[in-house]
Amino acid sequence: MKNTQLEILVHYQDIDLMLREAEEVEKTLGFPIEGHEKLQGAKKELEKHISPKYLHTYQRLRTRYKRPIVPVQNDTCLGCFSKLPTYFKVRAREDQEMYTCENCGRILYWMN
Amino acid sequence: MDTSSFISLFREERYVSELKGTRKNQILDELLGLLKQNHVVNHPDLLLETLKKRETLGSTGLGKNVAIPHCRTLTVSELIVIVGHSNKGVDWQAMDKKPVTLIFLIIAPPQEKQNIYLPVLGKICEIVRENKIRKMLIRATDFRDFINIIGAAA
């Protein structure tokens, strides 16, 4: 994967999920959660490096889905399990554009 | 999640009996090195960055010489558990300030079919909270020894 914008966005989503799960679950398991604001700050900092197009798409999807970026496996969107055109993968690799699922609209991420 | 599938998450190739690093970030890097070799991670640098960010949220050092660094990340496609021992002990900024000698690293994709990430995290927390078992796990010298104790505790 060479799409740097998508890489940063993937990291952004990982942190997004991390913040939520830490508060909801990890506290009860006994992990001290005390750096919430620090991590929110890091998330804000990351936003500066994401192009408006990527960030807006992410935030728009975030209101609908817990995870706006989903992996693709066997040409299938793992968000809605619909089959994607085979050429998507090839194109995404070549032009490094953002590709979204035609069915659910989620941002697609190919694992190698 | 049944006992046998929990035990099967621990694998010999994901077990380090003596870690070389002396600092938290070195240890995380060293443990992830096991995955790099087998190309299990799509983007190891990104994963390391996510694990470091998790530590800013609060140390994953649970106290009593055990740390359980963990995160969800889109860079892996299956749940992974890696175990490492550090006989020297690592400063993990744990609540009790004790050096960490046993590390469980848990990494999972954002969504998994069986949804076992949090149960696995909870189960490991529960196991290491048992004084006797924790001490035995810390003293384990090889994988067979280690997995036998896990098997008895799970």
Ligand SMILES: [Zn+2]
């Ligand atoms: Zn979809």
